[in-house]
Amino acid sequence: MLNLSMKPTGWFQIGWSDELAPGAVKPMKYLGHDLVAFRSEAGELAVLDAHCHHMGAHLGYGGKVKGDCIACPYHGWQWNTKGENALIPYQDHPIRKKLRKWDVVEQHGIMFLWHDPAGGPPRDGWLPDVFDHPEHPADPADFYPCYPDAVVLAPEEPIHPQLITENAADTMHFRFAHNAPEDPLLLAFDTSTAIWKSTMGFRSKVTKEVAMLLHARNAGVGLNFSIFDHPVLARRLVLSCTPIDDEKSDLRVSYYFRRDPKSPEHMPESVRQMARHTRVLFEEDAVIWRHQKFVQRPIYARQDVAGYTALRTWCEQFYEATGSTQGPLKVLEDAGEPVNCNLL
The missing domain is CATH 3.30.530.20 (START domain)
Known part of the structure; x- marks a missing residue:
């Protein structure tokens, strides 16, 4: 039976490339995480956790691209496309703590x-x-x-x-x-x-x-x-x-x-x-x-059985998250096993 988490494992589309020109910044929220996407001046795409480690400002709202970094709109701390702190404008060395860098393609x-x-x-x-x-x-x-x-x-x-x-x-x-x-x-x-x-x-x-x-x-x-x-x-x-x-x-x-x-x-x-x-x-x-x-336990027509049962079994491998809600999906919990209406 599928657990229907809203946080499955896999690849997900977050937009179209031309929405983010070199030097552009875009705030995002996906899979329950606040994110910031930006493209370096050289054109490299990066997606990081959105909140600056300094005082928690969201880099997607007012952040500016500087070379291969995004600069925090609050105090100017710069984070590069690897999530590393590259510059603190009023300190002679950066910190070691990183922002999470998300894998993107x-x-x-x-x-x-x-x-x-x-x-x-x-x-x-x-x-x-x-x-x-x-x-x-x-x-x-x-x-x-x-x-x-x-x-x-x-x-x-x-x-x-x-x-x-x-x-x-x-x-x-x-x-x-x-x-x-x-x-x-x-x-x-x-x-x-x-x-x-x-x-x-x-x-x-x-x-x-x-x-x-x-x-x-x-x-x-x-x-x-x-x-x-x-x-x-x-x-x-x-x-x-x-x-x-x-x-x-x-x-x-x-x-x-x-x-x-x-x-x-x-x-x-x-x-x-x-x-x-x-x-x-x-x-x-x-x-x-x-x-x-x-419907977790559908009443299948003959044409449904093979494809649907195979697909749902295949889908189970992607629901690895535990303790996550099923989101907007309303589930009908019918008693018994899936049945073929041709057998009724």
Whole structure:
């Protein structure tokens, strides 16, 4: 049974790279921690614990970048991208105590932060790449950047990351939530590593044959990378749900649309229309997530059993935090074991 902590282990999106220019500072709060993100004058991204060790000022509100350091707005103490105290303006030597430096990675214009409730380093193989897919690689240069034209930001939503993760095994909602003409098929899934891998097949309304494949790779709870394999509708997608605290999360959607050879540098209006439609698609799911109760012991239909049970078992490895609340998720505790409605 999942403990549904709002502080799971894994990688989480904290924004888009172009939101933070060299010399810029941004206050953040994620996974219950006050953070400050800044980019050095040379362009290096750093995320540190937010409060200066001197008198506790929040470096994200009024802090200034000086070279590779962020200077406290209160007394000017400087902290470098490693979290080290580099300068006390009115003292001839810095202190040894560091601010916590968080592990971050930038990938195709997205900023990711590593979280381990025990404080451990990033684990090998826990962050896939939406373009460096083993079976379906692509050159990122062949796609428009996702930011700022093909993204969705839904801040401070009362949504648990488990809910978006369950889409990886859910074929049957597409017809009802997204008006798909036919029910997709869950063709394959693999739970043998820390990356969930699955393939869905979307059928043509006319031929009833599979016309588009959706290859999904989930990185822990709250981070999904998807590839839409279709001659015309080819695109790549990153969907993320990053807990802020025990009550709310920031949700983001990032689409990478293939460049039009006639307009390789500037996204044409036809692609912009598809990009704007991403908000509509997001809301079709979000309106359910915002009011959904989580059923620990579902009554499964036959189509649900294999995918859902495998996914939930796979998710257990990411809920390592103990004593943490389940946040906004309302849980229905049904008696008995999960059952298949076809057996009733």
